[in-house]
Amino acid sequence: MTNRTLAISCVVWTVAVAALMASSDEPIQPIPPARIANAAMVELGKKLFFDPRLSRSGFISCNSCHNLSLGGTDNLRTSIGHGWQEGPINSPTVLNASLNLAQFWDGRAKDLQEQAGGPIANPGEMASTHVLAVDVIASIPGYVDEFSRVFRTRDVTIERITESIAAFEETLVTPNSRFDQWLAGDATALSSQERAGYDVFKRTGCPMCHNGPAAGGTSFRRMGVVEPYQTASHAVGRVAVTGSEADRQSFKVPTLRNVELTYPYFHDGAVDTLGDAVDVMGRVQLGHRFTPDENASVVAFLRTLTGDMPSFALPRLPPSSDRTPRPTPFR
């Protein structure tokens, strides 16, 4: 890092901390800009995130279902896995995922590194194995050179693969939304409708769950508190992790950051529009029927949570070698 870059980083960081202090009485806090501790590891992780060779088919990468051109999700109700299998649950966005208390809808992975290993070996998703994924990456000279630079060893392991992917994902934060500008003191950053929507959002109790820098990701909650949530989904929620019946239909509260980009909504992806999502949340979680004006203003507020998207050049992946195991999409 050059002195100039360091100085700019310090200024950005100081401004972010100042904004955090200025807005300390609000339930939603600003997102600080990414702090990149190990740039070489982030670059390696970025390549791996985009590399479909981590899947058995050679066709599905992390970016397939957490598409960084589309707000870090696939905008499908449930995702498409190996062999066009229909996934059991809606892909959560990877944007700001580092701010979640745990990963996956049921929180079964404690952090991003643990999460990253899941889909690679899930037969319904990327359908590879950790052994095969390591064999593939270790057979690609360009990757081995990069592992050597990052880890001081040419030994490729699944832990180093997932650590690198997680390091990249930690950079995928979206600061500087209009709402964050308003939190930092710029009264002109929001329209009167948007400010009114935020007031409705707070007054009706939404921040009980949607709080913190990510406006979510801080707790698990039952879907259907006041009235049952009707769904065709077979997902059982956090009971799968805790074994406690009290956690049935309990899911991690999703972030509201960039929510205008991360449709369709809920763990089952059953709702296509923000207006419908606000309506359902009001009824089943809060026992509140939003008036059309309230609904429109909350939706307007939610659209102010779209921040600066991560910006980087499309990665170019090192070519396979003659000894790289070949993808087997059709057998």
Added chain:
Amino acid sequence: MTNRTLAISCVVWTVAVAALMASSDEPIQPIPPARIANAAMVELGKKLFFDPRLSRSGFISCNSCHNLSLGGTDNLRTSIGHGWQEGPINSPTVLNASLNLAQFWDGRAKDLQEQAGGPIANPGEMASTHVLAVDVIASIPGYVDEFSRVFRTRDVTIERITESIAAFEETLVTPNSRFDQWLAGDATALSSQERAGYDVFKRTGCPMCHNGPAAGGTSFRRMGVVEPYQTASHAVGRVAVTGSEADRQSFKVPTLRNVELTYPYFHDGAVDTLGDAVDVMGRVQLGHRFTPDENASVVAFLRTLTGDMPSFALPRLPPSSDRTPRPTPFR
């Protein structure tokens, strides 16, 4: 374009033309850098190229099978289409595709714009229709604004969609390979083995088909001239376009540019390594059995044809609106 950018472009262009003249007696000619006539249209086309909403599933984009992280191809024997259908033929690279005399292996599209409309509506590929694709794009305000800027109308048509994609694809050239540096007069750009490989390449007749700036793409040739090419592929070749039996098993000669990235090889993708591809070409097309030394040197030469990859930020796609037709991957 600023004066400075214009000046740089002129210098680059002049150098390229000088290189062309210096190397005019060689069968492979340098690739000139991209000339961008309409930057706004290129930007629009880039977004569309990456947009999976042009497919019925919302999952497959142009970039899925012509992956610009992977040399403009998918590195699969044949591609994966809607519903995980197994494609009939190997995806040709989109890199330098503007230099081809026609598009598709059988040349059934006269240019990139005509090509771009094919996969969108092909039931085995993106499985949308031109009507649906237009409905989707026309429902997305961010796209309509961009069409308005580029075409001076808010009327989205399939012709404007494919014209934009083609404008982007025309920028996907890969100049400045080590071989091009050598053509331009830098004697140190190639090793003695690589120069020897180029000599073998010329002496054994490869440039009869692999010639011009793309080292291919200038003609259709029968696969299996000297001895039959054994394949499990049902692709019939150019006879499908011309109706002439003489064109059975005749395919467009693929470019050799970036060939180290565009494995597996041939229209059926049956060959994984460059060494095997050179061996097969020698036997079935030229009646020549390359010695191991010859093979290794030709492969070394072929690896010098990797040029500068197009570099650009991963595009961010405008979000769907409440009225956007939703993807239907599973029905």
